[in-house]
Amino acid sequence: MDFMTALDIGASGLTAQRANLNVISMNMANIRTTKTLEGGPYRRKSVSFEATPVYSPFDTAMQDQLNRELNGVKVLGVTADNRPFRQVYEPNHPDANDQGYVFYPDINVVEEMTNMMSATRGYEANVQTITAVKQMFTKALRIGQG
Incomplete structure (x- = not known):
């Protein structure tokens, strides 16, 4: 694996975790939203990830068998x-139904904060990976200069 491939893998992780953090933030911001453009309360959202090959099909054909298993996200x-x-029983709320109940999204703050901490740790791990690759690249350049 070369330096650029390692950077590509780390970058794909950063992009995925940023999207995850955006969705978690959206859930937290809409915790009390009772009416959306689609009608009804806000629905909690989650992000689905998938492994994706780092190399294009052409690159894969040109690489040896060891590097074919490299995946990003x-x-x-x-x-x-x-x-x-x-x-929630709130008869004076403008979105209350005939029985006085208001429907709110079922968003658990503790669950969202846990997801946010996990996504943040994943983001930080990818930043550290990219930093380590940059340091190795710099050291390789210094060795080549000597």
Whole structure:
């Protein structure tokens, strides 16, 4: 594996974790949203990841068997959660139904914060990987100069 491949793998991880953090932040921001453009309360969302080959098919054909197994990560998509909405009795709320209940998204703050911490740690790990690759590249240049 060369330096650029290692950077590509780290960059794919950074991109995926950034998308994950954006979706988690969106969930937290909409925790009390009772009405969306689609109608009804906001639906919690989550990100799906998928392993993706680092090399293009042409590059793969040119590489030896060892390097064919190198994968990065990409965002497969953002999916809406189908959890039932929370019902809260608030008869004076403008979105209350006939019985006085308001439907809120079923978003657990502790779960979202845990997901955020996990995504942050993943992001930091990818930053450290890229930093290590840059340091190795710099040291290789110094060896070549000597």
